[in-house]
Amino acid sequence: xxxxxxxxxxxxxxxxSARRATLFDEEDYRKLLRMSPDEISRxxxxxxxxxxxxxxxxxxxxxxxIEYALNAGLAETFDELLAWADGRLYEQVARYLRxxxxxxxxxxxxxxxxxTDPDAVEDDLIRAGEFDDALLDRLVEAEGVDEIVDxxxxxxxxxxxAAAAEEYDESGMxxxxxxxxxxxxxxxxxxxxxxxxxxGPESAYAEYxxxxxxxxxxxxxxxxxRSGAEVDPAEYFIEGGTLFTPEELSTLSRNPDQxxxxxxxxxxxDELSAALDEMAEAxxxxxxxxxxxxxxxxxxxxxxxxHPMSVCPVIAFVxxxxxxxxxxxxxxxxxxxxxxxxEIRAELVVQ
Amino acid sequence: xFENALxxxxxxLQDASSGPAITSTGMAALAVGLAGLGAGYAERGIxxxxxxxxxxxxxxxxxxxxxxxxxxxxxxxxLVAMILA
Numbered sequence: 001x002x003x004x005x006x007x008x009x010x011x012x013x014x015x016x017s018a019r020r021a022t023l024f025d026e027e028d029y030r031k032l033l034r035m036s037p038d039e040i041s042r043x044x045x046x047x048x049x050x051x052x053x054x055x056x057x058x059x060x061x062x063x064x065x066i067e068y069a070l071n072a073g074l075a076e077t078f079d080e081l082l083a084w085a086d087g088r089l090y091e092q093v094a095r096y097l098r099x100x101x102x103x104x105x106x107x108x109x110x111x112x113x114x115x116t117d118p119d120a121v122e123d124d125l126i127r128a129g130e131f132d133d134a135l136l137d138r139l140v141e142a143e144g145v146d147e148i149v150d151x152x153x154x155x156x157x158x159x160x161x162a163a164a165a166e167e168y169d170e171s172g173m174x175x176x177x178x179x180x181x182x183x184x185x186x187x188x189x190x191x192x193x194x195x196x197x198x199x200g201p202e203s204a205y206a207e208y209x210x211x212x213x214x215x216x217x218x219x220x221x222x223x224x225x226r227s228g229a230e231v232d233p234a235e236y237f238i239e240g241g242t243l244f245t246p247e248e249l250s251t252l253s254r255n256p257d258q259x260x261x262x263x264x265x266x267x268x269x270d271e272l273s274a275a276l277d278e279m280a281e282a283x284x285x286x287x288x289x290x291x292x293x294x295x296x297x298x299x300x301x302x303x304x305x306x307h308p309m310s311v312c313p314v315i316a317f318v319x320x321x322x323x324x325x326x327x328x329x330x331x332x333x334x335x336x337x338x339x340x341x342x343e344i345r346a347e348l349v350v351q
Numbered sequence: 352x353f354e355n356a357l358x359x360x361x362x363x364l365q366d367a368s369s370g371p372a373i374t375s376t377g378m379a380a381l382a383v384g385l386a387g388l389g390a391g392y393a394e395r396g397i398x399x400x401x402x403x404x405x406x407x408x409x410x411x412x413x414x415x416x417x418x419x420x421x422x423x424x425x426x427x428x429x430l431v432a433m434i435l436a
Contacts, residue, residue: 010396014403084403 007087009309015084016317019077022048023324026350032331033341037062040332041069049073066332070325071126075100077321078128081314092205092311094130095189096318098156101129102185105157108139108148109177131155145169145177160184179236186213186238201310204303208315211268211299214241215292218263221249225256226285243268271295286347293349297323323349379436386429393422 024032024047032040044066045053052072053065060068078097085093104125111121118140125136135151142148149165152158157180164180186209193206220236221244234246243266244252252259260276263269275291297319304313327348334344373381401415 008399010400011403014400015407018404018407 005086007089008085009089009311012081012084012089013308013313016081016314019048020317020320023320024328029327029331029345029348029350032328033335033344035335037066037332037336040328040335041065044069044328048077051076063332063336067329068123070329071124074126074321074325075128078318081318085314089311089314092193093314095191096311096315098129098185098188100126101131101155101157102181104129104131104136105139105148105152105161105181106178108142109145109181110174111140112142112145112148113174156188157181157184175235182216182238186240190240201307201312204307205311205315208300208303208312210240210242212296213238214243214266214268215296217241217244217249218259219289219292221253221259222256222285222288225253225259268295271299290347290349293323297349375436379433382432383426383429386425390422390425394419397422 028043032043035043038061041053041057041062044050045057049069052069056065056068056072078100081093082090082097104127107121107124110116111118122137122140125140127133127136131139138151139148142151145165145168149158149162152161160180160183161177164176167176168174189209190206193202193209217236217238224236234250237244237246237249243263248262252262260280263272264276272291272295275288275295278291279285279288297316300312300316300319303310304316306312327350330347331344334347398419401411401419404411405415
């Protein structure tokens with residue numbers, strides 16, 4: 001509702017747990033795996049995606065309908081979260097949901113970089129963040145990066161993006177822009193959250209945010225280490241985590257074995273050891289990245305159980321909802337491409 | 352204002368010596384009042400959670416209502432104290 005007034009975690013968390021119970025579970029996914037895209041959209045019509053499917057059903061069909069309905073469903077759900085929350089809780093949820101602002105800005109920038117048609121870019125937006133529709137539409141229609149920078153002046157992305165735009169003009173690479181967006185988002189997230197270390201709900205939330213940043217750094221480092229690219233991973237580094245310093249990251253990413261050892265000895269060792277074993281065995285990053293995502297969802301859920309009167313259950317729900325959308329998308333796309341159900345299953349993140 | 356402080360003090364002391372400042376009925380009334388406040392505070396949390404749950408699923412109305420009024424039981428003890436006082 002608004003950031004004024006007292007926070008109302010009881011109300012929001014009661015609604016959130018009811019919503020959590022309606023998320024697709026393992027059984028639903030098993031059914032979906034045996035369906036064609038049209039059947040999947042019909043199945044979704046009987047779930048929480050009823051509104052978007054009905055609204056978009058006359059315009060699209062097949063996998064496109066599923067794709068649009070998933071994005072619209074996410075936006076709808078997260079807007080509702082903001083409508084329920086009040087006070088400090090609203091503020092924290094809103095800060096977290098700026099993730100979608102970051103996503104939208106990135107999408108717009110990438111669209112310009114790749115010279116994509118504005119309509120196609122618009123399809124990929126998730127209208128769940130703080131930016132209103134008018135601003136998003138203008139972002140999509142922007143002619144160049146400079147125009148986007150001008151539009152975002154005054155938002156949290158304004159100054160960092162302006163600085164990165166100069167670098168972009170010089171090098172012609174997207175990396176500085178995307179980094180600036182990510183960094184602006186995570187820095188903003190930590191504002192007003194007391195540091196980790198205590199035992200209260202605030203520090204549980206801070207710890208979760210650190211885990212999210214650490215996992216992101218780990219993923220970036222491993223990807224770079226695997227690809228063997230001559231890029232300094234410290235450039236991708238996001239501040240705020242506890243696992244690495246930028247220097248550590250750049251030394252470790254040259255040596256994947258040491259990196260794995262470093263993760264094993266950290267506080268995420270237990271959560272990620274199975275994933276690391278799998279990666280060593282299968283020699284593939286995909287499994288590891290799924291395991292990281294599952295570990296993050298698990299982490300958020302544990303924090304939510306331990307501190308039911310904080311923002312943690314809401315964050316856990318946001319993550320689980322995103323995973324649900326990713327899973328349905330993977331199933332729909334996989335089925336359309338004629339993949340074997342077993343192969344698609346391996347792509348799902350189910351907890 | 353300090354010159355008559357002594358007189359005031361002796362007046363207060365006299366009053367106190369004639370009986371307790373709050374009688375047992377008064378104490379019992381306080382007990383009922385505080386119990387009501389406590390129940391109200393507890394119901395604030397349960398009530399808002401209950402409204403949230405009912406908004407998601409109307410079948411939960413009865414359970415939500417029962418849970419919401421549970422803290423009222425503390426008032427029964429307060430009333431017992433009132434009768435005994």
